[in-house]
Each structure stands twice: as C-alpha cells, then as structure tokens.
Amino acid sequence: xxxxxxxxxGLVQAGGSLRLSCVISGRTFSSYAMGWFRQAPGxxxxxVAAISWSGGSTYYADSVKGRFTISRDKAKNTVYLQMxxxxxxxxxxxxxxxxxxxxxxxxxxxYDYWGQGTQVTVSS
Numbered sequence: 001x002x003x004x005x006x007x008x009x010g011l012v013q014a015g016g017s018l019r020l021s022c023v024i025s026g027r028t029f030s031s032y033a034m035g036w037f038r039q040a041p042g043x044x045x046x047x048v049a050a051i052s053w054s055g056g057s058t059y060y061a062d063s064v065k066g067r068f069t070i071s072r073d074k075a076k077n078t079v080y081l082q083m084x085x086x087x088x089x090x091x092x093x094x095x096x097x098x099x100x101x102x103x104x105x106x107x108x109x110x111y112d113y114w115g116q117g118t119q120v121t122v123s124s
Contacts, residue, residue, distance in 0.1 A: 002026040002113040004096050009118030012086055016122070020081040022096030022115055033099040034072060034079040037108060038092035038120075047106035048094070049081060059104045064090075086122045093117040 008020040020036070035050040049070040050059045058070050069082040079096060097111035105111075 002098060004098060004113055004115035006094065006096050006115045006118040009094060009120045011121045011123065014086060014088055014122055014124050016086050017082070017084045018086065018120060020083065020094055020096075020118060020120075022079045022081075024077045024079070024098060031100070031102055033102050033104050034070075035097045035099065035105070035111060036070060036079075036081045036094060037097060038090075038094045039117075040089075040092040043092075045095070045108055047108070050099075050104040050106065051079065052104050053102040057104055059106065061106070083120070086120075088122045088124045091120060091122050093119050 003025050004022055006022045012018055031053050033052050036048040037045050038048050039045040047061050048064055051070045051072055055072050067085045072079045095117045096115045098113040099110055100112045
C-alpha cells in the first residue's frame with residue numbers, strides 16, 4: 001500500500017512563495033512518476049506539474065510555467081513543489097499523486113495513488 005502525505009501549505013500574500021512537500025511510503029518510490037494537482041472551491045481538479053521517475057523530465061500547466069518548480073529527492077522519498085510569485089488564483093487544495101508506470105501525464109485518471117491534500121491560500 002502506497003501512502004502520500006503532503007505538507008507545506010498555508011496562507012501567503014500575493015507575490016510570496018511556498019514549498020510543498022509530499023512524502024511517499026509503502027513501495028518503491030523511485031519507479032513512480034509524480035504529479036501535483038489542485039482544486040479550488042467550486043472548480044474541477046486541475047493539473048499543475050509532473051516529474052518523471054528519473055527526475056529528468058518535467059511538465060507544467062501553462063498557468064504555472066515559470067513560477068512553479070517540481071523536483072524529487074529519491075533518497076528522502078519526497079517530491080516538492082516550489083511555488084513562487086503566487087497569485088490569488090493559485091488558491092486551492094494541492095494534491096500530490098503517484099503514477100506507477102513511470103510516465104509523466106497531466107491526466108488525473110492515470111494516477112494510482114493520491115495524498116489527502118494541503119490548503120494553499122494566497123491573499124491579495
């Protein structure tokens with residue numbers, strides 16, 4: 001059984017930064033592709049970023065490109081999302097997810113495991 005636990009969310013002013021962490025336990029982490037998604041109130045869950053099992057390939061939604069950076073530390077079984085230049089429209093619950101085939105993808109249905117989410121609130 002794979003478990004994902006996110007942390008690092010909080011309240012920040014527009015223009016500020018946060019770093020989200022997602023610790024994975026239970027199975028071999030290094031073979032999984034990892035993704036971050038978010039869901040704002042009244043909206044559908046949307047893709048934010050993904051990283052390949054090797055860490056050599058990353059993929060971002062256009063709305064966060066140039067502001068957010070996804071990375072992974074295999075030794076710590078952790079994936080990160082560094083969020084800079086935050087905007088009020090970035091306010092959402094952020095989820096990390098693991099994809100067991102190792103492919104980076106923006107499609108939520110392709111991910112096998114999900115964390116419980118962490119709230120990010122950006123004030124104007």
